[in-house]
Structures are given as structure tokens and as C-alpha cells.
Amino acid sequence: MLRYIGKRLIQMIPILMVVAILIFTLMYFVPGDPVKIILGNDATPVEVEKVRDELGLNDSYLVQLTDYLKNLVQLNFGDSFFSGLPVRDELMNRFPYTLMLTFCCITCSVIFGVPIGISCALRADKLADRIWMFITLLWSSMPGFWLALLLVLLFSRQLGWLPSIGIGGPEYFILPVLSNSLGSLAGIARQTRASMLEVIRADFISTAKSKGISRREVIWKHALPNALIPIITIIGGGFGMMLGGATITESIFSIPGIGLYMMNGINNRDYPVVRGCILYIAFMFAIIMLITDLVYAFVDPRIKAKYVRAKKKPAKAEPERSEVTC
Amino acid sequence: MKKRSPFLALTLAAALSLSLFTGCGGNGSSSTADSQGSVSQHETITGKIDGVAATGMVDKIVIQSGASSEDPSPFAPSVGGMAKGLLYAKLISRNSYGALLDDCTMWLAKSVTKVDDKTYDIELYDYITDSKGNKIDADDIIFSYDMSYKEGKFQRIGSSMESLEKTGDYTLRMTLKNTSPGTLEDLLSNPQLDIVDQGWYESATDEERRKDPATTGPYRLVSEVTGSSMVFEAVEDYWQKDTSLLPPSGRQNVKTIEFKVITEPAMGVIALENHEVDFARFNDSTSLNSFFTDGKVADGYNLDLSDGIFTMDMFLNMSDESILSQSLDLRKAVLYALNSEDIMYAAGNDEYTSFELSTLGTPAMNGAQPEWENEDYYDYNPEKAAEYLEAAGYEPGEITLTFMSGTTMSNDSVRSVVVSNLEEAGFNVELLTVDGALFNVYRDDPTQWDLMIDFKGAGTGHITGCWDICFNPGSFTNGTSICFNRDEKLVELLMAAEQDPTPENLNAFHYYLKDQAYCKGLYSTRSVSVCTDKILEIATDSLTNPIPNAMVFAEDYESGK
Numbered sequence: 001m002l003r004y005i006g007k008r009l010i011q012m013i014p015i016l017m018v019v020a021i022l023i024f025t026l027m028y029f030v031p032g033d034p035v036k037i038i039l040g041n042d043a044t045p046v047e048v049e050k051v052r053d054e055l056g057l058n059d060s061y062l063v064q065l066t067d068y069l070k071n072l073v074q075l076n077f078g079d080s081f082f083s084g085l086p087v088r089d090e091l092m093n094r095f096p097y098t099l100m101l102t103f104c105c106i107t108c109s110v111i112f113g114v115p116i117g118i119s120c121a122l123r124a125d126k127l128a129d130r131i132w133m134f135i136t137l138l139w140s141s142m143p144g145f146w147l148a149l150l151l152v153l154l155f156s157r158q159l160g161w162l163p164s165i166g167i168g169g170p171e172y173f174i175l176p177v178l179s180n181s182l183g184s185l186a187g188i189a190r191q192t193r194a195s196m197l198e199v200i201r202a203d204f205i206s207t208a209k210s211k212g213i214s215r216r217e218v219i220w221k222h223a224l225p226n227a228l229i230p231i232i233t234i235i236g237g238g239f240g241m242m243l244g245g246a247t248i249t250e251s252i253f254s255i256p257g258i259g260l261y262m263m264n265g266i267n268n269r270d271y272p273v274v275r276g277c278i279l280y281i282a283f284m285f286a287i288i289m290l291i292t293d294l295v296y297a298f299v300d301p302r303i304k305a306k307y308v309r310a311k312k313k314p315a316k317a318e319p320e321r322s323e324v325t326c
Numbered sequence: 327m328k329k330r331s332p333f334l335a336l337t338l339a340a341a342l343s344l345s346l347f348t349g350c351g352g353n354g355s356s357s358t359a360d361s362q363g364s365v366s367q368h369e370t371i372t373g374k375i376d377g378v379a380a381t382g383m384v385d386k387i388v389i390q391s392g393a394s395s396e397d398p399s400p401f402a403p404s405v406g407g408m409a410k411g412l413l414y415a416k417l418i419s420r421n422s423y424g425a426l427l428d429d430c431t432m433w434l435a436k437s438v439t440k441v442d443d444k445t446y447d448i449e450l451y452d453y454i455t456d457s458k459g460n461k462i463d464a465d466d467i468i469f470s471y472d473m474s475y476k477e478g479k480f481q482r483i484g485s486s487m488e489s490l491e492k493t494g495d496y497t498l499r500m501t502l503k504n505t506s507p508g509t510l511e512d513l514l515s516n517p518q519l520d521i522v523d524q525g526w527y528e529s530a531t532d533e534e535r536r537k538d539p540a541t542t543g544p545y546r547l548v549s550e551v552t553g554s555s556m557v558f559e560a561v562e563d564y565w566q567k568d569t570s571l572l573p574p575s576g577r578q579n580v581k582t583i584e585f586k587v588i589t590e591p592a593m594g595v596i597a598l599e600n601h602e603v604d605f606a607r608f609n610d611s612t613s614l615n616s617f618f619t620d621g622k623v624a625d626g627y628n629l630d631l632s633d634g635i636f637t638m639d640m641f642l643n644m645s646d647e648s649i650l651s652q653s654l655d656l657r658k659a660v661l662y663a664l665n666s667e668d669i670m671y672a673a674g675n676d677e678y679t680s681f682e683l684s685t686l687g688t689p690a691m692n693g694a695q696p697e698w699e700n701e702d703y704y705d706y707n708p709e710k711a712a713e714y715l716e717a718a719g720y721e722p723g724e725i726t727l728t729f730m731s732g733t734t735m736s737n738d739s740v741r742s743v744v745v746s747n748l749e750e751a752g753f754n755v756e757l758l759t760v761d762g763a764l765f766n767v768y769r770d771d772p773t774q775w776d777l778m779i780d781f782k783g784a785g786t787g788h789i790t791g792c793w794d795i796c797f798n799p800g801s802f803t804n805g806t807s808i809c810f811n812r813d814e815k816l817v818e819l820l821m822a823a824e825q826d827p828t829p830e831n832l833n834a835f836h837y838y839l840k841d842q843a844y845c846k847g848l849y850s851t852r853s854v855s856v857c858t859d860k861i862l863e864i865a866t867d868s869l870t871n872p873i874p875n876a877m878v879f880a881e882d883y884e885s886g887k
Binding site for chain 2: 031032033034036037038039044045046047050051082083084085090093094149152153156157160163164165166167251252253254255256257260261267268269
């Protein structure tokens with residue numbers, strides 16, 4: 001397993017390099033001059049040229065790309081054109097807030113979404129199932145910013161129970177987590193229901209029931225593990241997406257996370273910020289996908305067995321097996 | 327279907343009730359108590375109310391800041407935040423937007439004396455120290471200018487200042503490149519100028535410069551959470567003991583100042599209503615309406631509407647690429663077709679947050695002549711526009727104009743109004759809507775547009791500064807103007823107005839520009855500051871930014887209450 005993880009981590013390096021070159025090239029050829037935004041409307045052409053020179057924007061594509069890749073190898077993403085702050089430091093400063101928000105949202109979504117999905121599957125087409133499916137449809141259809149504002153108006157403005165902005169104690173994260181997790185909770189609940197429905201109608205569940213195994217054991221020990229793969233996929237995808245920054249939530253609740261940082265960078269054509277953020281997102285996605293694959297192996301012995309077989313397979317066994325097959 | 331309908335109705339009813347309970351869809355602020363009296367259209371509110379003022383420093387003020395990333399290090403680019411104004415003193419402070427030397431307060435400079443039109447002698451106080459006790463002298467000033475130009479974004483030093491020489495330990499001589507009004511004052515007081523001790527700066531690490539900079543201003547940085555908050559504390563034993571010699575920016579009326587980053591205007595309103603911040607700034611009528619309805623300030627709040635310092639203007643393409651360059655009547659038809667008031671409202675403003683313009687510039691700019699406001703400035707007149715179109719020899723629907731706008735500076739409503747105005751006058755319109763960065767590129771390309779909406783300001787605070795950035799051929803790589811033409815007479819009038827800004831010269835430029843119909847000033851947006859009514863007087867600097875340390879607080883003021 002360790003060998004597999006190592007192999008996957010090494011495979012990430014060329015992927016990240018390709019992403020880096022791709023994003024650099026795209027940003028290079030996208031029209032738009034960040035210097036004119038930096039200096040404002042009353043800058044003269046001489047002033048604009050001076051700053052372009054200072055920022056290296058007048059260099060050729062190859063020179064800029066080489067410099068960029070050289071810095072990248074040293075984990076230097078450059079400095080923001082606007083604030084002058086190193087992008088790496090900014091990402092590091094903002095990462096804990098995005099991670100905390102993401103972790104809380106996903107935890108919330110899983111803790112409530114999976115049981116709701118299971119419960120709906122076990123009561124398929126009954127009133128409770130229909131109510132929950134309607135509610136989850138509503139949640140997944142609600143625009144995040146609208147829900148966030150509604151929650152702020154209710155819990156912060158009207159009732160005064162929770163702070164509306166900023167960071168601090170756990171209370172500052174309640175509204176952002178609530179507004180950000182309802183959509184993914186609904187998605188997880190619906191996916192769990194669909195997967196469970198498929199599994200609980202399978203023959204092995206009927207066999208288990210006929211053997212007199214308790215209902216609880218049938219569900220939690222036999223049905224759920226077999227239904228988990230698509231649920232894990234959706235959780236992994238959601239986790240990766242959220243780690244990329246919940247831009248709207250961060251913006252509304254003034255959480256200094258990655259999403260808000262990247263959004264400002266895109267609007268301002270702040271090339272180092274955009275490149276740094278996209279690389280970060282690519283890296284995070286790759287890590288999350290790796291973890292997702294490992295969790296697959298953990299919950300499904302068949303997948304784990306594949307890894308083990310691949311490891312134990314002798315080097316010269318292939319021709320022999322071919323003969324048997326023939 | 328029948329079975330589900332009661333449940334559906336119940337759910338919808340619940341959602342509606344929740345919306346009503348939370349106040350969505352209506353204005354939660356219903357208070358109409360009059361703390362400042364009713365105001366009429368176009369009248370500004372100065373943010374002063376009666377009350378017993380606190381003596382000495384109050385404890386704390388929390389202010390909403392829209393700058394999501396700000397580096398407090400000296401010479402780091404200022405990105406619209408207010409923090410650096412507290413940390414780094416300037417040589418002088420302008421008392422109002424566009425103020426000239428006679429209307430400025432000395433700060434680090436003891437005096438500024440004119441030697442000739444381009445040369446000024448500056449004398450510093452000989453007892454200036456920074457927050458770490460380092461002495462500030464002429465060498466530090468030269469170093470600070472040098473670094474603000476090289477490292478910072480104070481690029482006007484390069485285009486406006488010929489030299490800055492040390493003439494003594496505490497005396498300097500500044501020579502300018504031009505004599506445009508406001509240039510000297512801008513160089514001495516620009517927010518991008520950070521004055522620090524050279525010795526400290528060179529010995530400090532990047533971390534020290536960022537986390538604990540040695541400051542010449544009245545405050546020092548205590549803590550910072552990137553993108554979230556910054557906390558400042560008054561410098562104990564500030565170098566200038568005689569407070570009568572300090573400008574408002576140098577005062578210390580409050581011990582602790584906290585900036586909270588809130589980028590969403592709607593959240594700024596809620597934070598102020600919840601007392602999570604004591605002071606917030608807005609630039610849209612929706613936010614203002616929460617605190618100001620029917621010309622009255624809501625109970626519990628104080629309000630300041632500062633005159634706008636930026637203008638939103640329509641420019642016409644005068645290059646051979648555009649049909650507009652061929653006929654003055656055609657240009658007049660376009661300008662008469664535009665309804666500035668409707669465009670202003672479409673941009674999310676109202677009569678309180680903005681006002682129509684009568685020239686290329688705002689009345690807040692030094693040099694703007696009051697009589698211009700009472701003249702016909704291509705006041706909206708579709709009939710007249712149609713007449714001019716006919717006089718130009720074109721039938722309605724014969725001409726198609728490309729109208730370019732940036733997504734960051736105008737919205738779809740503005741575009742709709744412009745299109746409908748022009749179509750009403752007989753023009754066809756093609757829209758070219760681009761994002762901010764692309765807009766800056768297309769703006770300089772005569773093949774892209776016939777009409778362009780853009781905002782302008784005057785870096786120097788004088789109206790000639792606004793004209794200069796639009797029509798001085800030296801400001802454009804192709805040696806023309808923002809409209810892509812080089813009108814020698816206009817340039818001559820501009821130079822005369824800059825050299826000698828008398829009413830005659832200013833009028834000459836204004837009327838010539840108006841007659842040629844190259845552009846039309848549409849509207850200017852006011853800066854709206856709102857705070858608790860326990861702040862009796864809102865202090866703002868010459869660029870309409872709040873000066874929290876110069877506000878006058880009521881004796882029972884308490885932050886968060």
C-alpha cells in the first residue's frame with residue numbers, strides 16, 4: 001500500500017507541472033493588462049511601462065515561463081501584483097480557514113446526509129421518504145448566497161444569537177458551515193438513498209435476512225459497506241471542491257479563505273495569485289482523489305485485494321497464467 | 327398530484343414565512359427619527375451632530391474595511407485600505423480635495439516655501455522620531471521618496487518631480503517637472519508616500535517590516551490576520567506634542583482602532599446594525615437606504631455624504647476609424663441623446679448618493695467653476711438629438727455605433743439605458759462589454775469602439791489634472807488623447823489652464839471641449855460614511871477616506887454599543 005501511495009505521489013509531480021505550464025500559458029495569452037489596473041486611470045504610459053518592466057511583464061513568453069518554473073521548483077509562487085505579499089505566505093495563512101470550513105461542512109454533510117439517505121432508502125416511496133427527498137431537492141436548489149443572507153438575517157440580525165462576519169471562536173463558523181453544507185448534505189443524502197436502494201434489493205441481502213440476522217446488522221454490516229463506493233466518490237469530490245474555496249460563503253461571511261483570495265486575483269488579473277491558487281487547487285484535488293482511492297480499498301475488500309494481488313504477483317507468472325487461460 | 331398539493335402548499339408557506347420573519351424583500355429599517363434634519367436633493371450631509379464630546383482618548387473603534395489584502399510594510403503598494411494612513415505620516419496634509427498649499431496643514435514639514443514656480447524649500451521639524459525612537463531627518467525623507475517610487479506604486483514622483491535634494495540636516499529642496507496646480511501638494515501628501523527611518527528599514531527583516539513597522543504616523547500595528555482584521559494602537563509619546571500643529575490625520579482621539587474586512591456591502595449594513603462595527607462606508611443607494619430614508623437619517627446613526635471625487639464620463643472616438651469624427655452635429659446628436667440622470671439611477675445610485683455633472687470633472691475638484699452647473703450641458707433632449715442627426719445628413723437607423731463598457735464599472739442597467747437613449751435618437755447600437763483588464767487594453771484601441779463609458783479622477787485634486795489625463799498628448803503612447811485625436815487648440819488651452827489656472831483659462835478649455843463634443847461628464851458618486859450617533863463628528867481626509875483617529879466621540883461612546 002505504501003508503495004502505491006508513493007507511486008501516486010510521484011505521478012502528481014508531472015501532473016502539477018503540466019497544470020502550471022498550462023495555466024501560465026493561458027494567463028499569458030489572455031488579453032488584459034494588470035499594470036493599468038494597479039496604477040489606476042491617471043497613470044501615464046511611461047509609468048505603466050516602468051511598472052511592466054519591474055514586474056517582468058515585458059519579457060518574452062519563454063523567459064517568463066522559465067523564471068516561473070524555476071521559482072516554482074523552490075515553491076515560490078511569486079508576489080501579488082497588488083498587495084505585494086508573497087502568494088505562498090498568503091495561501092498558507094488562508095489555508096487553515098478554508099480547511100476548517102471545508103472539514104466542518106463535509107463532516108456535517110456526512111453525519112446528517114448518510115443517515116437521511118439510509119432512512120429514506122428503507123422507507124422508499126413512503127411519506128417520510130417523499131418529504132425528505134423534497135427537502136433535499138429544495139436544499140440543493142437553493143442558491144448559496146441567498147441562503148447565507150437569509151441565515152444571517154434570521155440568526156444574526158433578528159435573533160442576535162450568532163455573529164454575522166469575521167473569524168474567532170466556533171460560533172463564527174456556524175452560519176458559514178450551515179449555508180455551505182446544506183447543498184452537499186442534500187447531494188450525499190440523495191446519493192446514499194440511490195445506492196442503498198440498489199443494494200438492499202440484492203440477493204445477498206435477502207439471504208442475510210432469511211438467515212435471521214437482525215435488521216440493524218443487515219443494514220450497517222452488509223448493505224451499507226456495499227453502497228459506500230459512490231457515496232465516497234461524491235464526498236471526495238465535494239471535499240476537493242470546497243478546499244478550492246467556497247468563494248461566496250467566504251465573501252459573505254468575511255472569512256479570509258482561499259476562494260475569496262482567488263476571486264480577487266482573477267478580477268484584478270493578479271497573475272501570481274491566480275497561478276498559485278490554481279496550482280494549490282490542483283494539488284489539493286490530487287491529494288483528495290488519492291485519499292478517496294485509499295478509502296475505497298479500506299471499505300471494499302475486493303479493491304484492497306487487487307492491490308495485494310498486484311503486489312504479490314511474481315515477475316514471471318504472466319506467461320504461465322496465459323497458458324492456463326488458453 | 328392531488329395528494330401532494332397540501333404538503334407543497336405548506337412548504338411554500340413555511341418558506342414565505344421564513345422570508346418574512348427574516349425581513350427579506352423589505353426594508354428592515356423603518357426608523358425615521360431626525361438626527362440631522364431633512365435634506366433636499368443634491369445637498370450634502372456633513373456628519374456632524376450635536377452632543378457632549380468625550381474629553382481625551384476613547385477606548386476603541388471598529389471600522390469596516392473593503393480591502394481584503396493589505397500589507398502594512400512601508401512602501402508596499404496601498405490597495406485602497408486605510409491602514410497605512412495611520413502608520414506613516416506625510417510632509418503635509420491637504421485639508422480638502424484639491425487643496426493648494428495655503429489650504430494645507432504641515433505635518434512632518436515645518437514649512438514649505440516657494441522659491442520659484444517649480445522650486446520649493448521644505449523645512450522639517452528637528453525633533454521627529456518614529457514609534458521606535460529613531461530620528462527622522464532630510465536623508466530619511468529622500469530615502470522614503472526614492473523607495474516609494476522604486477518599490478511602491480507612487481509613480482507620479484517620476485513624472486512630476488525633477489529632484490529632491492538635501493540642503494541641510496532638516497531642510498530639502500524639491501524641484502518639479504511642471505507647474506500644474508496641485509502637483510506639489512500631491513507629491514507632499516500622497517497616500518502612497520511612506521516616510522520611515524532609513525537605518526531602521528535597512529536593518530529590519532521582511533517579517534519585522536510587516537508585523538511591527540517603525541511608524542512616523544500616530545499609530546502602530548498591534549496585530550493582523552490577513553484578509554480579516556488589523557488592530558492599531560496609539561503611539562505613546564508621539565513626537566509632535568503640540569496637537570495644534572497636527573493635521574486631523576495626526577490626531578489620537580482613540581486608543582485602539584480595528585479594521586474588519588467586509589467586502590460585501592450588504593454584510594457591511596448588517597454588521598453596522600448589529601454593532602459589530604462602529605463605522606462603515608458604502609457607495610450604493612441600497613446600502614444607504616438602510617440608514618437614510620426620505621431625506622432623513624435613521625435614529626441611532628450619523629451620516630456623512632462627501633462630494634464625489636471621481637467622474638463617470640462618456641467618451642467619443644475621434645479617430646478615422648469612427649464615423650463620429652466626421653461630423654460635429656453627429657457627436658452633438660449622441661451627447662444630447664444621453665440621459666445622465668437615468669444612467670446615474672441605473673448604476674444603482676439616487677439623488678443622495680450621486681449627482682449629474684456639468685463638465686469633465688466634479689465640483690469637488692479645485693478649479694471647477696460654479697457657473698458651469700447652471701448651463702445647458704447637453705441636457706437630455708431626444709428631439710434635439712434627432713435634429714442634429716438629421717443636420718448631420720443621416721436618417722434614423724442609418725448609423726450603428728459600438729458602445730464599449732467594462733463589467734466592473736457599469737452594470738447591465740446602465741448599458742440598457744444608454745442603448746435605449748441612443749436608439750430613441752435614431753442610432754443603432756452594438757454592445758461591447760468586457761471585463762476590467764480587457765477594458766484597459768481596448769480603451770487604447772481605436773478600432774474597438776465608437777462610444778466608451780469610463781471613470782476619471784484628478785490625481786492632483788485640480789480639475790486640470792482630470793483634463794490632463796484625458797487630453798494631454800504626453801499621456802498617450804500614440805501622442806493623441808483618450809478620444810484618439812490631437813486637437814492642437816485643445817492642447818494649447820489645456821497647457822494655458824495648467825500653467826495659469828485662472829477662471830478665464832479654465833473657462834476657455836471647458837467651453838472649447840464642450841463645443842467640440844468629444845465627451846460628456848455623466849455623474850459622480852458620493853462617498854457614504856455611516857456610523858453610530860455616538861460619533862458626533864465624522865472626519866474624512868481629502869480623498870474622502872475616514873480618519874478614525876480624528877473623529878469626535880460622545881462622552882458616553884462605547885464601541886459595539
